[in-house]
Amino acid sequence: MMVANRLDGTCWAGPDLVMAFQPIVDITAQTVFGYEALVRGVNGEGAETVLSHVTPANFMAFEAACHSAAMASAGRLGLDRTHHLSLNFLPSGLAAENNSVSPALAMANASAIGTDQLIVEITEAERVTQPVRIAALFADYRRLGLKTAIDDFGVGYAGLGLLADFQPDYIKIAMDLVRDVHESRARASITRAILQAARDLSIQVIAEGVESPSEVAALRAQGVTLFQGFLFARPTVDRLIPPSRICFPAARSVRRLARPPRPTLAGAQPLPQG
Numbered sequence: 001m002m003v004a005n006r007l008d009g010t011c012w013a014g015p016d017l018v019m020a021f022q023p024i025v026d027i028t029a030q031t032v033f034g035y036e037a038l039v040r041g042v043n044g045e046g047a048e049t050v051l052s053h054v055t056p057a058n059f060m061a062f063e064a065a066c067h068s069a070a071m072a073s074a075g076r077l078g079l080d081r082t083h084h085l086s087l088n089f090l091p092s093g094l095a096a097e098n099n100s101v102s103p104a105l106a107m108a109n110a111s112a113i114g115t116d117q118l119i120v121e122i123t124e125a126e127r128v129t130q131p132v133r134i135a136a137l138f139a140d141y142r143r144l145g146l147k148t149a150i151d152d153f154g155v156g157y158a159g160l161g162l163l164a165d166f167q168p169d170y171i172k173i174a175m176d177l178v179r180d181v182h183e184s185r186a187r188a189s190i191t192r193a194i195l196q197a198a199r200d201l202s203i204q205v206i207a208e209g210v211e212s213p214s215e216v217a218a219l220r221a222q223g224v225t226l227f228q229g230f231l232f233a234r235p236t237v238d239r240l241i242p243p244s245r246i247c248f249p250a251a252r253s254v255r256r257l258a259r260p261p262r263p264t265l266a267g268a269q270p271l272p273q274g
């Protein structure tokens with residue numbers, strides 16, 4: 001499938017794409033907050049295989065193909081009007097000179113999905129070289145009704161310093177910080193600092209890559225309510241897993257598991273719950 005990028009006329013000529021969707025859940029309401037669209041190859045290729053075909057010359061066409069496929073699939077699958085659809089963008093693509101108009105917005109206008117349902121995720125794993133331009137684009141998106149998110153937060157290039165340049169609607173705490181946070185004094189301290197900054201700046205936090213009820217409990221005790229990860233649901237190709245098929249840990253067991261993290265150094269005192 002050749003998908004033309006309307007911005008510069010280049011085409012995506014890599015493997016045919018399909019989109020998988022992974023729920024982001026609201027644990028307090030025990031419902032789905034939204035779905036992140038994740039690229040896969042039509043013949044079962046994983047994201048890494050597909051991404052290995054992306055080059056500086058074709059990545060804007062690739063992103064356009066992904067976003068187009070995600071919105072078409074989510075619309076066809078009947079994305080609920082109350083659920084969000086989260087799309088991944090690379091900062092270098094957003095900051096490109098010829099990307100002054102949101103392609104996501106243009107595509108949303110042509111689909112059944114409302115612009116207020118869309119979240120623009122930019123990954124912190126790629127260095128943000130033009131923070132002022134990204135900040136201006138984020139402000140434009142907000143005026144147009146889209147939400148914004150910084151992905152992989154806490155393990156990329158800029159960390160909390162990035163928030164000095166722009167404040168998204170959401171921060172997605174990286175999987176590396178979430179993993180075994182209940183057993184790591186260092187991780188718990190970092191996530192607590194992120195939560196504090198987010199609260200001060202009115203940013204909502206999503207914990208991604210969650211795999212155990214103990215991780216949920218530790219982060220729930222810090223104030224996180226939005227979660228994404230294998231514990232709740234794996235990404236599924238061409239399917240939006242409904243709230244009724246998601247296994248939420250019982251509130252009682254989350255409270256029981258919310259213990260102070262164990263010290264990592266001999267003699268260190270456990271942190272109080274924040």
Ligand SMILES: [Ca+2]
Pocket residue numbers: 036088121151
């Ligand atoms: Ca993402």
